[in-house]
Structures are given as structure tokens and as C-alpha cells.
Amino acid sequence: MTTTASRPCSPAASTPADPLAATTAPRHHASPRAARSRGLTFSQYDRYLAQVEPSLNQPKAHKQQSGSLSSAAGKAPSIFSVGKRRSVINITNGIKAKVRSCICCRDDFAKQDDLHNLPCGHTYCGSCLRILTSQATTDESKMPPRCCTQAIPGSIIKPLLSREEQQSFLKAVQQFSTPWEARIFCPNANCNVFIPPRSRIDPKHPFDVICRDCRTRVCTMCKMRAHPLGQDCPSDMELDQVLRMGEKSGWRRCYRCRTLVELSHGCTHMTCRCKAQFCYICGAIWDPSIGCPNLCDGQEELERRRLEEEQREAEEEAEKAAQEAAAAAVLLDRLEAEKRTQASEEFTRLKCEQEEEMRRFLAFERKTKWKMWTRHRERKAVLNEKYSDQTEKMRERHAKTEQHLEERQIAAEIDLRASLEQAEKSVRIRVKHMEAYCKKALGRAPLADADANMPPRVVTEKHLRELGQQHNALEGMARLHQARINVLRDRQAKRMEELLERQEKELEKLGEKREEDIEDLAAEFAHEEDELTRVFDERRMRLVRRWELAIEILRVEMEKAKNTKYAPIPTPKWPDPKTRCCSTR
Incomplete structure (x- = not known):
């Protein structure tokens, strides 16, 4: 079980009898100031859940117990059913549907109000929930109380706890929600309660907090008893470094506001921003009548400071001169070694070879x-060239298709005209015969000898009406035929337009495919060029390392042979990559 990390007590504090309880349980102490705990509400617990819930909420299959029970209750027949198929199994299922059990203690409860549904789908009784809450109050590893890695909401916990249990639980939430390194406990051996983070800072004591139970003042840096006014905390490392820097610079701290004051004049009388006056040498409070109460000699102190400053400057000058002399000697040796290297035939030959x-x-x-x-x-x-040939062939194929479509359209129009002319000719012949029939019947035309022996012809109103209809059809036939020809031409024009549009899309697709292939080819060329450049760069680096090794070997051999120092020669300088690339192209 993980124990709660807490600040170790001071040496003066008494050791508790149970060390485990001292590390795991938040320390509470009966206090007459319990009225302050009224400010604790379950909204703090909700905020605590909002902080820790992302780490607790893990994907887990929820147990749909309530739904299964309700469905079982719906399917199970009543125990008072008198149907023919009633059985012992149905009665048992009906009883189970009426009774629910706690997932923890396994006790059965007949009333719905005795159990509490948790977000994970499990049901707990009030006693088990109080046990979970009590364990979470004393063990930080079990806070917040949870089931199936899902925290129990405060709306379920609050009605189950008494007023005292609620305050203990909320105090534990307040303690466990504070980071371990920021937790402060009362150093009083008889108290040892957790001090919550302060809501506002005391301007007179900005680094102190007060225990609400025993009113003990605690330092927020060392977490021990507060230091007297004017005394710094030994755990304040930054302040210690600033004081050391001020001491080296000749600054002094004000006895009243503890700020650093610089001596800007030759007198040892110092005045702070807070109007406090003190002696620069001993730090005593300045007396307006006699000056320093310790009668410090300011001239001796100033003379001592002047001598120390002169000694420090002399040491710095000497150190600087020594460094410059050493650098000059190193530079002279390097120049002589470079001259010997330039005059050496071996180095010249090696340079030419490289x-x-x-x-x-x-x-x-x-x-x-x-x-x-x-x-x-x-x-x-x-x-x-490949795509040029494909484009040319596609254009030729399109031209042939277009010509073939035009020929078919012309043939279709010729056929339509022929059929229309034949229909018009048939109508004219029919009209001619009907007119001749009517004329002979009405006696307007002479009868032939063959027709004289035939029975007389009778022309009815129907015959005249049909003749009129044929005349009307003949008069509008030319307009009708022209309309049909126009419809055919419109349809043919639309087909030709669709054909041209399809051909244009085919050309566009071919052009797009050509651009894609060109881009792919360019990317392949760029990758190949980058790879070749990388290979040559690696070989160039290996070549430079080999040159440097050869120069170093020759330098060591020459120094051993002639017992004198030689400087390494620089490797040959490679031309600029851009210039080299342009010259290559």
C-alpha cells in the first residue's frame, strides 16, 4: 500500500506511536476553532476529481446491471401467475428480479433506495460506501474513492456521511490535492495538523503561515517554526548567494527592512530607504549626537578597503600579464613551427599530392x-516523344470519329427526307383519288363508258370531312416535315457536341497523365541526384579525414626525426558547391 508522503517532523517533535498511521493518515486535531472548517464544501472534491480524473478514467467495459435487471424483470412472469406453463424456474427468476445485492458485501436488499448506482454500473450499499470513503480519508493511494477506476461522485458520498465525517473527508481532500513538496504541517509536537495553502499573503510576514488550531507561525521555506523578525531562513539559497555578492561589493543590510544598502560616499554613516540609519562598519544604529555608538574609525576602514582594492587590482593585472605572456609565447612557437612546415619539402610534396x-x-x-x-x-x-505520339494518334482517332459521325448524321437526314417525301407523295395520291371520287359522284366530271354501267356513287358528309382533313394535312405537311428535320438536326448537333466534349476530356486526361509522369520523373531525378550528392559528400569527408591523418603522421615523424616542432598544414580547400555545380552543368 502506498503511503502518503509528508514532511518529516522537527527534531523537537515527538515520534508517533504508529509510524504507518503518521505517514498515511492526514493529521487532525480537536480544536476550538472547528468553525473554520465550515468553509470546506464538496465543490473542492469536485475540483479535485477534475484534476485526477484524466488519469483514473480508463476504457473499461461497464456492467449494465440495471438494464439487465430491468429486462429480466420484464421477461420474468409474475410469481402469482396462474398460467399453464408456470414453473419453479420462472418463480425463481421473478424473485431474483425483485431482489438486488451489493457488489461488495453480497448482501441482498429488497428496497431500491438501500443501494446506490455508481458510474461504472455497479451497486453499493451505504455501509460499503462509507468504508470506501473512510479508507480514502486515511490512505492517499485510495483517494478519491472509486470503483472500476471511476471516481465516486460527491453527490453520492455526501448524504452517507455525518457532519464530522464530511469534515474529515474534505480535510483529507484538501491535503491530498496539495502537491507533496508544497504540503506544510504544524511543527508543534502537540498539534501536527496539516496547514492548507493560504488564500492571501500577510504583508508583514510574507514567508510565514499560521496554524489555524494552535496559532503557531510556520516558515514556508524550511517548513519549521517561523524565524524572528529580521532573521533570514537558512534554506533560502538565493538570498544567501545575493548576500555573498553584496558582501564582496561592500554592501550592508539594513537592520529594519533587511534590504541591501550601498555605501555611495566616503562616510560610514548609511541611510536606508526606510529612513533607518546605521554604521557601515559594525552595523550599529546610528546616534545623531555621537555617531556610531561603538566609535568605529571610518578612516581606518576606508583605508583598509582601499588597500584591498589595490591588492585585488594588482593581482588581476599580474594574472592578465601572465596570460598575455603565455599567449605570446604560444603564438611565437606556432609561427616558428609554421615557417618550418612551409620550408619543409616533405610537407610541400604531401600538399601537392593531396x-x-x-x-x-x-x-x-x-x-x-x-x-x-x-x-x-x-x-x-x-x-x-511518347506522349507526343499518343496525343497525335488520339487527335487522328478523334478526327475519324467526328467524320464518321457526320457521315452517319447526313445519311440519317437523307433517309428522313426520303421517308417524308414518300409520305407526302402517298397523301397527295390519296387526295387525288378522293377528289376524283367526289367529283364523279357529284356529276362534275364526265363518266367513262365503263363507269356508266356501275351503280351510282354516293358522297356522304363523312367523305367530305375526310377529304377536308386530307387537304389540311397536305397543307401542313411541309411545315411538319421541316420541324422533324430540325429536331433531327438538333439531336445530331447535341451528339456532336457531346462527342467533342468527350474528346476534349480525353485530351485533358492525357495531358494530366503526362504532367504526372513528368513530375514523378523529376522527383526520381531529384532523389537520384541527392543520393549521388550524399555519396560524394561522404567520400569527400573520408578523404579529408585521411588527409588529416596523413598530415598528422608526417608531423609526428618529422618532430621525432629532427627533434623540433612542426605545425600541421591545412588540407586542400574544396571549391564552393554552387560554383562546382554550375561548372559541371
Whole structure:
């Protein structure tokens, strides 16, 4: 079980009888100032849950107990059912649906109000929930009280606890919600209660807090009893460093406000911003009538400070002169070694060999890159030629398709005109025969000898009406035929437009595919060029390291052979990469 980390008690504090209880339980003490605890509310517990819930909420399959019980209750028949299929199993299921049990103690409860539904889906009785709350109050590892890694809300806990239990629980929440390094406990051996974080700072004692039970003042830095007024906390490391710097600079601390005061004049009489006056030498309070009560001699102190300052400046000058002399000697030795190196034939020969090797390396690099760029140009030209051929073939195919469609449309129009002319011819013949029939029947036309022996013809109103209809049809036939031809032409124009649109989209898709292939090819070329550059850079670095090693070996051999120092020569300087790239292209 994880124990609560707490501040160790002071040496003067008495050791508790149970060390485990001292580390795990938040320390409470009966106090007449218990009225202060009225400010504790369950809203603090809700804020505490908002802080710790992200680390507690883990994905977990919730137990849908309430839903299953309700469904079981709906399916189970009544125990008073008198149906034909009533059985012992149905009666047992009905009883189980009426009775619910606590998930912790396994006790059965007939009343719904005796159990409490938790967010995870489990049901707890009030006694088990009070036990969980009590354990969380005394053990930080169990705070907040939870089931299935889900915290129990304050709305469920609050009605179960008495007033005293609520205050103990909320005090534990207040303590456990405070970071371990910021927790402060009363150093009084008879109290030892947790001191909550202060809501406001006392301007007279900004680094102190007060225990609400025993009114003991505690230092927030060392967490022990507060220090007297004017005394600094020994645990304040930053203040200690500032005081050391001020002491080296000749500053003194004011006895009243404890600020650092600089001596700006030659007199030892110092005046702080708070109007406090004191002696610079001994720090005693300045007397306006006699000056320093200890009768300090300011001239001797000033003379001592002047001598110390002169000695310090002399030491700094001597140290600076020694450093400059050493640097000059090192520089002289280096210049002499460089002169010997420049006059040495061995170093000159090695330098020429390295420069020649660099020229060969650059020539090989230029040749390799030229071959790569030539190959890239050829592949790009092949790709462009390929798509040019495909575009030309597609245009030829489109032209043939368009011509074929035009021919079919012309043939369709010719066929339509022929059929319309045939229909018009048939109508004219029909009208001609009907007119001849009517004329002969009405006696307007002479009868032939063959028709004289035939029975007389009778022209009815129906015949005349049909003849009129045929005349009307013949008069509007030209307009009707032209309309049908126009409809055909509109349909053919729409088909031609759709064909041209499809052909345009095909050309656009081919152009897009060409651009994609060109981009892919350019990316491939760039990757290949980067890889080649990386390889040559690695080889260049290895070559430089080998040159440096050869120079160092030669320098050591020359120093051993001639018993004198030689300076290393610089490696050949490579040309600028941009200039080298432009010259290669």
C-alpha cells in the first residue's frame, strides 16, 4: 500500500506511536476553532476529481446491471401467475428480479433506495460506501474513492456521511490535492495538523503561515517554526548567494527592512530607504549626537578597503600579464613551427599530392554527374516523344470519329427526307383519288363508258370531312416535315457536341497523365541526384579525414626525426558547391 508522503517532523517533535498511521493518515486535531472548517464544501472534491480524473478514467467495459435487471424483470412472469406453463424456474427468476445485492458485501436488499448506482454500473450499499470513503480519508493511494477506476461522485458520498465525517473527508481532500513538496504541517509536537495553502499573503510576514488550531507561525521555506523578525531562513539559497555578492561589493543590510544598502560616499554613516540609519562598519544604529555608538574609525576602514582594492587590482593585472605572456609565447612557437612546415619539402610534396587527388576526385564527380544528367535528359525526351505520339494518334482517332459521325448524321437526314417525301407523295395520291371520287359522284366530271354501267356513287358528309382533313394535312405537311428535320438536326448537333466534349476530356486526361509522369520523373531525378550528392559528400569527408591523418603522421615523424616542432598544414580547400555545380552543368 502506498503511503502518503509528508514532511518529516522537527527534531523537537515527538515520534508517533504508529509510524504507518503518521505517514498515511492526514493529521487532525480537536480544536476550538472547528468553525473554520465550515468553509470546506464538496465543490473542492469536485475540483479535485477534475484534476485526477484524466488519469483514473480508463476504457473499461461497464456492467449494465440495471438494464439487465430491468429486462429480466420484464421477461420474468409474475410469481402469482396462474398460467399453464408456470414453473419453479420462472418463480425463481421473478424473485431474483425483485431482489438486488451489493457488489461488495453480497448482501441482498429488497428496497431500491438501500443501494446506490455508481458510474461504472455497479451497486453499493451505504455501509460499503462509507468504508470506501473512510479508507480514502486515511490512505492517499485510495483517494478519491472509486470503483472500476471511476471516481465516486460527491453527490453520492455526501448524504452517507455525518457532519464530522464530511469534515474529515474534505480535510483529507484538501491535503491530498496539495502537491507533496508544497504540503506544510504544524511543527508543534502537540498539534501536527496539516496547514492548507493560504488564500492571501500577510504583508508583514510574507514567508510565514499560521496554524489555524494552535496559532503557531510556520516558515514556508524550511517548513519549521517561523524565524524572528529580521532573521533570514537558512534554506533560502538565493538570498544567501545575493548576500555573498553584496558582501564582496561592500554592501550592508539594513537592520529594519533587511534590504541591501550601498555605501555611495566616503562616510560610514548609511541611510536606508526606510529612513533607518546605521554604521557601515559594525552595523550599529546610528546616534545623531555621537555617531556610531561603538566609535568605529571610518578612516581606518576606508583605508583598509582601499588597500584591498589595490591588492585585488594588482593581482588581476599580474594574472592578465601572465596570460598575455603565455599567449605570446604560444603564438611565437606556432609561427616558428609554421615557417618550418612551409620550408619543409616533405610537407610541400604531401600538399601537392593531396591537391592532385582533389582534382582527380572533382573530375570524377563532374563526369559522374554529367552522365547522370545526360541520362535524365534522354529519359525526359523519350517521355515527351511518347506522349507526343499518343496525343497525335488520339487527335487522328478523334478526327475519324467526328467524320464518321457526320457521315452517319447526313445519311440519317437523307433517309428522313426520303421517308417524308414518300409520305407526302402517298397523301397527295390519296387526295387525288378522293377528289376524283367526289367529283364523279357529284356529276362534275364526265363518266367513262365503263363507269356508266356501275351503280351510282354516293358522297356522304363523312367523305367530305375526310377529304377536308386530307387537304389540311397536305397543307401542313411541309411545315411538319421541316420541324422533324430540325429536331433531327438538333439531336445530331447535341451528339456532336457531346462527342467533342468527350474528346476534349480525353485530351485533358492525357495531358494530366503526362504532367504526372513528368513530375514523378523529376522527383526520381531529384532523389537520384541527392543520393549521388550524399555519396560524394561522404567520400569527400573520408578523404579529408585521411588527409588529416596523413598530415598528422608526417608531423609526428618529422618532430621525432629532427627533434623540433612542426605545425600541421591545412588540407586542400574544396571549391564552393554552387560554383562546382554550375561548372559541371
